[in-house]
Amino acid sequence: MKEYLELFTKELEEYVRQLNKHLLNLELDRKEKRLIIEVFRIFHTIKGMSQTMGFDSLVGVSHSIEDLLTDVKTKGEISSNLVDFLFTVTDFLALSVNALKNRESLPQSAEILDALDKIKGGKDLRSIKARGPLVEISDIRVKMEKIDVLFNLANELMIVRSRFAKMSKEMDDTRLRVLSETASRLISSLQDEVVRLRMLPLSTVFDFFPRWFRDEAKRQKKDVGLEIIGGEIEVDRSIIEVLKEPLLHLLRNALDHGVEVYSPERKEKGEILLKAVREKDRIRISVSDNGKGIDLEEVRRQAINRKIITEKEAQCYTDDDFFRLLTHPDFSTKKGVSTISGRGIGLNVVNSTVARLGGRLLVSSKKAGGSCFTLELPISLAVVRAMIFNLNGQRFALPLTYVRETFFMSDEFLKTVYHRELYPLRGEILPLVRLSNRLNCVEKEGRKSVIVVEYDGKRRGFITDEILDEVDIVVKKLHPLIAVPMYSGCSIYADGLPVLIIDPRGLND
Amino acid sequence: MRLLVVDDAMFMRRMLSDILEKGGHTICGEASTGKEAIERYKELKPDLVTMDIIMPDMSGIEAVKEIMKIDPNAKILMVSAMGQQALVLEAVQSGALDYIVKPFQPSRVLESIERVFKK
Numbered sequence: 001m002k003e004y005l006e007l008f009t010k011e012l013e014e015y016v017r018q019l020n021k022h023l024l025n026l027e028l029d030r031k032e033k034r035l036i037i038e039v040f041r042i043f044h045t046i047k048g049m050s051q052t053m054g055f056d057s058l059v060g061v062s063h064s065i066e067d068l069l070t071d072v073k074t075k076g077e078i079s080s081n082l083v084d085f086l087f088t089v090t091d092f093l094a095l096s097v098n099a100l101k102n103r104e105s106l107p108q109s110a111e112i113l114d115a116l117d118k119i120k121g122g123k124d125l126r127s128i129k130a131r132g133p134l135v136e137i138s139d140i141r142v143k144m145e146k147i148d149v150l151f152n153l154a155n156e157l158m159i160v161r162s163r164f165a166k167m168s169k170e171m172d173d174t175r176l177r178v179l180s181e182t183a184s185r186l187i188s189s190l191q192d193e194v195v196r197l198r199m200l201p202l203s204t205v206f207d208f209f210p211r212w213f214r215d216e217a218k219r220q221k222k223d224v225g226l227e228i229i230g231g232e233i234e235v236d237r238s239i240i241e242v243l244k245e246p247l248l249h250l251l252r253n254a255l256d257h258g259v260e261v262y263s264p265e266r267k268e269k270g271e272i273l274l275k276a277v278r279e280k281d282r283i284r285i286s287v288s289d290n291g292k293g294i295d296l297e298e299v300r301r302q303a304i305n306r307k308i309i310t311e312k313e314a315q316c317y318t319d320d321d322f323f324r325l326l327t328h329p330d331f332s333t334k335k336g337v338s339t340i341s342g343r344g345i346g347l348n349v350v351n352s353t354v355a356r357l358g359g360r361l362l363v364s365s366k367k368a369g370g371s372c373f374t375l376e377l378p379i380s381l382a383v384v385r386a387m388i389f390n391l392n393g394q395r396f397a398l399p400l401t402y403v404r405e406t407f408f409m410s411d412e413f414l415k416t417v418y419h420r421e422l423y424p425l426r427g428e429i430l431p432l433v434r435l436s437n438r439l440n441c442v443e444k445e446g447r448k449s450v451i452v453v454e455y456d457g458k459r460r461g462f463i464t465d466e467i468l469d470e471v472d473i474v475v476k477k478l479h480p481l482i483a484v485p486m487y488s489g490c491s492i493y494a495d496g497l498p499v500l501i502i503d504p505r506g507l508n509d
Numbered sequence: 510m511r512l513l514v515v516d517d518a519m520f521m522r523r524m525l526s527d528i529l530e531k532g533g534h535t536i537c538g539e540a541s542t543g544k545e546a547i548e549r550y551k552e553l554k555p556d557l558v559t560m561d562i563i564m565p566d567m568s569g570i571e572a573v574k575e576i577m578k579i580d581p582n583a584k585i586l587m588v589s590a591m592g593q594q595a596l597v598l599e600a601v602q603s604g605a606l607d608y609i610v611k612p613f614q615p616s617r618v619l620e621s622i623e624r625v626f627k628k
Contacts, residue, residue: 004524041517053612
């Protein structure tokens with residue numbers, strides 16, 4: 001029976017998701033017959049399943065809804081009150097799912113059944129837009145662990161591939177080279193396909209927002225529309241898993257800060273747009289609003305008040321610098337703290353989450369054109385483009401997302417101020433980081449290469465012996481016992497030796 | 510006996526398949542929509558089909574009609590939830606041989622199957 005219960009719960013959960021989606025669309029077009037029938041079918045199916053499990057409260061509720069919808073089906077139109085009520089019923093189903101998962105008793109259905117009698121009359125409800133192709137759940141269910149095993153094997157093959165390529169180059173044999181090239185191509189395709197297996201459409205997270213947004217906007221009595229675009233774009237599961245919180249922060253901010261500035265004389269309705277776009281191996285997910293934008297003067301004042309920057313520093317700040325200040329841990333322009341946002345931790349958290357995924361947060365705003373927060377993220381975390389460098393014969397990798405430029409260092413320009421090495425670069429001062437000190441190794445004598453690295457809004461020059469290569473590396477996690485903040489993982493280089501991947505944020509400044 | 514189980518809920522298919530397998534039958538396939546049921550019927554030629562009524566795409570009744578067109582000797586057992594008498598009747602008129610009602614009792618399910626095979 002336990003196995004049935006699991007299956008039942010999983011399926012009920014999926015129906016809750018579908019119901020929310022269909023109801024939101026029904027709210028837009030209450031005459032959409034196909035959706036009415038679909039909602040009817042779902043309740044019918046839930047009834048059948050619940051009868052089999054003997055869950056009487058669920059049978060009772062779904063049976064009554066089925067009755068109610070039979071009339072609606074013939075009428076061809078559903079009232080907004082009924083849609084509203086069906087949302088409540090869907091919440092009840094969601095509560096039931098949670099109860100089943102936690103092995104608790106099912107929630108009481110008496111209230112719902114009572115309310116069923118009272119659905120008559122009432123005022124209209126606000127509508128929320130949710131657009132974008134609907135992505136259906138795939139046909140087969142495969143345990144994630146199985147895919148992970150496959151994924152690891154493909155990664156091992158990728159390592160073999162680069163070793164093979166290197167070896168065939170060294171041996172300089174035409175037959176071997178042809179074979180190696182074929183194998184390379186096949187292994188790359190295999191790796192790509194396996195990476196795609198782990199991908200899920202963004203709608204997996206996006207689908208949650210319209211419903212949440214509807215409730216939140218209603219609670220705040222704000223007439224704001226939410227439009228969603230790009231839910232069909234696929235992204236690695238590990239990214240999907242952590243995306244919900246940052247996006248919730250941004251949507252909350254947009255609803256709370258962006259929308260509050262609508263003045264009554266502005267007839268335009270508040271609109272928030274959540275949009276995903278794919279650009280090669282990266283995605284950009286933006287949350288924008290049509291409010292009055294970010295008040296840079298206010299940002300400047302707050303930053304000085306809170307002693308984040310001095311007045312003098314502020315004079316040299318560009319607009320982008322001010323925008324970047326918004327992600328500072330001590331920052332918030334909202335004076336009062338509302339129940340949902342404005343605690344001043346939001347953007348900072350968003351920023352660090354995104355950075356952890358190898359992406360970045362971009363802020364832009366136009367006067368009277370609204371503000372726009374964009375998350376730029378890799379599609380997959382498995383393969384990363386990295387710069388390989390050498391330090392006393394040992395190799396390290398640095399993800400290219402951090403790298404801005406590289407140059408050869410001339411010792412004569414090097415200055416030391418309070419034990420800090422500085423280097424003038426095109427009129428600006430670049431603080432240097434002696435990686436050899438941090439990584440406990442000895443530098444070789446001779447010409448040094450510097451990698452200019454940007455992270456957390458800072459620019460640093462990492463001093464290395466030599467830059468070797470720029471390659472795609474397969475990222476492996478370090479064992480927890482040897483994991484330290486300065487390494488984000490490790491990989492195997494083409495010659496079969498391991499390289500550690502440096503995480504600049506983990507190097508103490 | 511080789512059986513094709515048609516229901517839109519995976520949970521119901523699993524439940525029913527388990528009952529049928531314990532009763533000594535073989536499940537040769539499953540389908541979750543009416544259209545899929547027809548495809549699978551053509552492909553598998555099962556000895557018997559258990560058919561849910563309300564499904565996406567095409568209802569179980571339409572699927573019964575289509576299958577009867579393909580194979581007038583097809584043996585179909587309707588599976589319905591309570592409160593669908595009218596639909597069950599229509600299905601039987603369309604060629605289904607019998608019906609069972611959710612929730613299932615394993616003995617009732619197996620009995621109905623026996624009955625259908627004797628018809």
